[in-house]
Amino acid sequence: MSPILECRNLSKKYGYKEALSGIDLSVERGRIVGLLGPNGSGKSTLIKLSNGLLTPTNGELIINNMPVGPETKKIVSYLPERTYLNNWMKVCDIIDFFADFYENFDKNKAYEMLKRLNINAKDRLKTMSKGTKEKVQLILVMSRQADLYLLDEPIGGVDPAARDYILNTIISNYNPDGTIIISTHLISDIEQILDDIIFIQNGTIVKTASVDDIRSQEGKSVDALFREVFRC
Amino acid sequence: MAWELKSDRPIYTQLQDYIKLGIISGRYLPGDKLPSVRDLAEEAAVNPNTMQKALAELERLGMVYTQRTSGRFITEDIKMIEDLKESIAKEHITEFFETMKKIGFSIQETIQMIEKEAKELTI
Structure with missing residues (x-):
């Protein structure tokens, strides 16, 4: 099968600053991939290019054999770093909104997950803590039957117990043929759910490997390898 | 039994060891049906692909076997x-x-x- 995401000589410049410099990358289907790199390495830029929020300066980005556009947005589910949902809305209204917007949105699944996480669908977002808001947003994203999930820092704002719960939500609710790309620097927390990793630094791909290979060849965790590769 | 995973070895080999331990300690009895890959993955908080890999390896060793459509079972070879x-x-x-x-x-x-x-x- 063809890769779900492919970058060919992909570059992005913000003015004179180069955020991505000619990267070549291919991500397979049915994998959970960690996009790992220090702050300002280009993680969010790559994710935003993949969902069409940014356009490349140079090169190509292909998703499911198509250039990024309305057709690929149908099959890409994106969790942004910051929330874009309206604070005054109730969770159940947002769910209706999403169901209207995305034909692959599964309302039942969303309500099921809310129930499991003890979130009341009648609550308004503004009454919720930062962590609960993050959970709601993740539920919305994972309730779509997408081919590619792009999660930008999904566990940044929640406590370690909730983190475990969120990771659990991710692995138990994603569609097994789908691919999940998770960008984060909380590596040790997500390491055990990853298949593959992409190390990115200064806008270039430093390493791609499977987690098992890293552990058996290097005899250390991805977290330890990350600290070594990106030592300041 | 908690699935405590160490960071310096591949996860699938550790999952294998846990299941082996489950078999010899009698947690899983000969001929028992194993939970589904998804349930086991959730229990261990790991990626289902990784659990799948561990089970495939155990199957290769003959510790578990698959019965078409009905799932995976523990070996009956005492x-x-x-x-x-x-x-x-x-x-x-x-x-x-x-x-x-x-x-x-x-x-x-x-x-x-x-x-x-x-x-x-x-x-």
């Missing part, structure tokens, strides 16, 4: 389970003797100590 139990016990003993050697006890001394300690122990 001899194999006994052999596995013995080989894991041997590993632990070797490791123990190595540790004792590092802190300065010969095999003979170690055995003497074990006998002495065993008399005082009440498990």
Whole structure:
């Protein structure tokens, strides 16, 4: 099968600053991939290019054999770093909104997950803590039957117990043929759910490997390898 | 049984070890049906692909077998389970003797100590 995401000589410049410099990358289907790199390495830029929020300066980005556009947005589910949902809305209204917007949105699944996480669908977002808001947003994203999930820092704002719960939500609710790309620097927390990793630094791909290979060849965790590769 | 995973070894090999331990300790009995890959993955908080890999490897070793459509089962080969139990016990003993050697006890001394300690122990 063809890769779900492919970058060919992909570059992005913000003015004179180069955020991505000619990267070549291919991500397979049915994998959970960690996009790992220090702050300002280009993680969010790559994710935003993949969902069409940014356009490349140079090169190509292909998703499911198509250039990024309305057709690929149908099959890409994106969790942004910051929330874009309206604070005054109730969770159940947002769910209706999403169901209207995305034909692959599964309302039942969303309500099921809310129930499991003890979130009341009648609550308004503004009454919720930062962590609960993050959970709601993740539920919305994972309730779509997408081919590619792009999660930008999904566990940044929640406590370690909730983190475990969120990771659990991710692995138990994603569609097994789908691919999940998770960008984060909380590596040790997500390491055990990853298949593959992409190390990115200064806008270039430093390493791609499977987690098992890293552990058996290097005899250390991805977290330890990350600290070594990106030592300041 | 909590799935505690160490960071310096591939996860799938550790999952294999846990399931093997489950088999020899009687948590999974010969002929028992194993939970689904998804449920096991959730229990261990790992990626289902990784769990799948661990189970495929156990299947290759003959510790579990797949029955078409109805799932995965624990081997009914009691001899194999006994052999596995013995080989894991041997590993632990070797490791123990190595540790004792590092802190300065010969095999003979170690055995003497074990006998002495065993008399005082009440498990």
